[in-house]
Amino acid sequence: MGLDSVWKSPKRVWFWKKPDLAAGLYSGHGQGSFRGGRYDDVIKAISPYPLYSYELSNEQVRKIADALAAHSFDAAMRLVSVKQGMELEAAEYADLTRVFAKYAKAGAKLLGSW
Numbered sequence: 001m002g003l004d005s006v007w008k009s010p011k012r013v014w015f016w017k018k019p020d021l022a023a024g025l026y027s028g029h030g031q032g033s034f035r036g037g038r039y040d041d042v043i044k045a046i047s048p049y050p051l052y053s054y055e056l057s058n059e060q061v062r063k064i065a066d067a068l069a070a071h072s073f074d075a076a077m078r079l080v081s082v083k084q085g086m087e088l089e090a091a092e093y094a095d096l097t098r099v100f101a102k103y104a105k106a107g108a109k110l111l112g113s114w
Helices: 036-046 058-070 073-082 090-105
Strands: 004-008 109-113
Touching: 004 036, 036 058, 036 073, 036 090, 058 090, 058 109, 073 090
Parallel strands: none
Antiparallel strands: 004 109
């Protein structure tokens, strides 16, 4: 079984355009949960936090959101490639960035389930 990353948010989070991330067990495509194992290489390449964690605090989620926003798609994929990780498509990276930013602003934590 792989990693599902599940958002625990004190506020409801809505997206006008549904994110297109690998769907998690509890909901689809980044809203509520997503397949964290698919994105762990990217998050580890740009931040000090692995998604394979039982819980990432809102502060850690905010730092990941900032790191995603600070790296262009090309720069992030170069870092992932150096570490021989799984690369993403540009649209998927944009959605990952958008999801982390929105949940960080809502005060959410990220829970790992595997």
